[in-house]
Amino acid sequence: MIDDKRMSSDVIVLDDVESSRGFQERALFKAGYKRVSAYAARPIDIKDHVSRQRNGKADLVLFGLDPAKDESWDSLKLLRQEFEGPVLATGRNHNPETRERAEKLGVSDFLSIDECGEEGLELKVETVLTTHRIDTLVQENDSRTQELFVNILTVMVKILESKDPYTRFHSHSVAKWSRMIGRRKGLSDDELNRLGLAALFHDFGKIGIPDEILGKTERLTEEEFTVMKKHPTIARDLLASLEPLGDLLPAITHHHERWDGRGYPSNLKGEDIPLWARIIALADSYDTMSTRRSYKEPFSRDRVLGELEKCRGTQFDPELTDYLLAILRENA
Numbered sequence: 001m002i003d004d005k006r007m008s009s010d011v012i013v014l015d016d017v018e019s020s021r022g023f024q025e026r027a028l029f030k031a032g033y034k035r036v037s038a039y040a041a042r043p044i045d046i047k048d049h050v051s052r053q054r055n056g057k058a059d060l061v062l063f064g065l066d067p068a069k070d071e072s073w074d075s076l077k078l079l080r081q082e083f084e085g086p087v088l089a090t091g092r093n094h095n096p097e098t099r100e101r102a103e104k105l106g107v108s109d110f111l112s113i114d115e116c117g118e119e120g121l122e123l124k125v126e127t128v129l130t131t132h133r134i135d136t137l138v139q140e141n142d143s144r145t146q147e148l149f150v151n152i153l154t155v156m157v158k159i160l161e162s163k164d165p166y167t168r169f170h171s172h173s174v175a176k177w178s179r180m181i182g183r184r185k186g187l188s189d190d191e192l193n194r195l196g197l198a199a200l201f202h203d204f205g206k207i208g209i210p211d212e213i214l215g216k217t218e219r220l221t222e223e224e225f226t227v228m229k230k231h232p233t234i235a236r237d238l239l240a241s242l243e244p245l246g247d248l249l250p251a252i253t254h255h256h257e258r259w260d261g262r263g264y265p266s267n268l269k270g271e272d273i274p275l276w277a278r279i280i281a282l283a284d285s286y287d288t289m290s291t292r293r294s295y296k297e298p299f300s301r302d303r304v305l306g307e308l309e310k311c312r313g314t315q316f317d318p319e320l321t322d323y324l325l326a327i328l329r330e331n332a
């Protein structure tokens with residue numbers, strides 16, 4: 001019985017040697033691959049050959065690499081620009097240097113066409129395609145797992161914040177301001193997304209703080225404050241096992257450090273404090289100052305600006321503070 005996956009796999013053979021090209025085409029067809037296209041591997045035609053496939057996407061390219069010819073390397077480079085899937089380099093004289101150079105260009109595997117025979121070709125193609133399918137599945141699962149974690153944590157943050165009506169939108173607001181400051185600092189879109197998540201979960205560790213301390217409207221006693229100060233490390237310990245969120249941990253753990261080293265939990269100072277943690281610390285304080293709490297009214301705009309100026313270089317990273325001040329003044 002012919003494997004359905006083979007029937008539906010689009011395979012391109014790119015090879016300048018006609019006999020080699022014909023051999024691969026026949027062997028693949030015999031093995032059940034019915035969607036095989038074979039062409040010479042001239043650089044000028046690579047783009048056309050790849051885009052001619054169904055939806056512009058093939059499942060595998062067998063590329064006849066002749067390491068002695070510059071043109072062959074040029075074709076391989078162009079292929080990598082046009083094609084994201086697995087490339088199996090066929091041909092001869094694939095010594096270790098050739099393999100290293102080809103691997104850097106994204107070649108997944110190598111096959112000596114002179115020696116492999118039809119069965120060897122079939123086996124190698126099956127192996128490369130299966131490995132690629134597994135890798136794709138793992139990646140999809142990773143992003144689904146990550147999405148699931150994020151959704152669960154978001155719900156938990158909402159539950160946490162719902163205990164105190166004054167902090168209901170705090171984490172979202174800190175995420176918004178963190179992203180705005182991060183953008184001024186020149187972070188990439190990916191970094192801004194991750195920073196936003198870290199900011200959203202910055203107080204996640206409060207889940208481990210007793211309600212009577214969390215909900216207390218009067219000033220905390222020294223003992224209570226010692227307990228409260230544990231929330232960044234509680235978050236770190238709770239989230240440490242969630243591998244897809246690992247890059248967020250330094251920011252969450254250190255969001256109460258101060259530029260002058262008098263923060264907690266590690267008394268980190270200046271640029272020893274992770275950048276995202278410095279950003280979140282600033283956004284967190286700004287949001288707390290400018291919104292109502294059970295123990296205080298929102299500060300006036302002038303007072304907020306004054307506090308930021310005053311704490312620039314002591315509590316907060318001075319450069320980041322300047323970014324926030326600029327944002328606030330531009331949006332006055």
Ligand SMILES: [Fe+2]
Nearest residue numbers: 202203255256
């Ligand atoms: Fe906090």
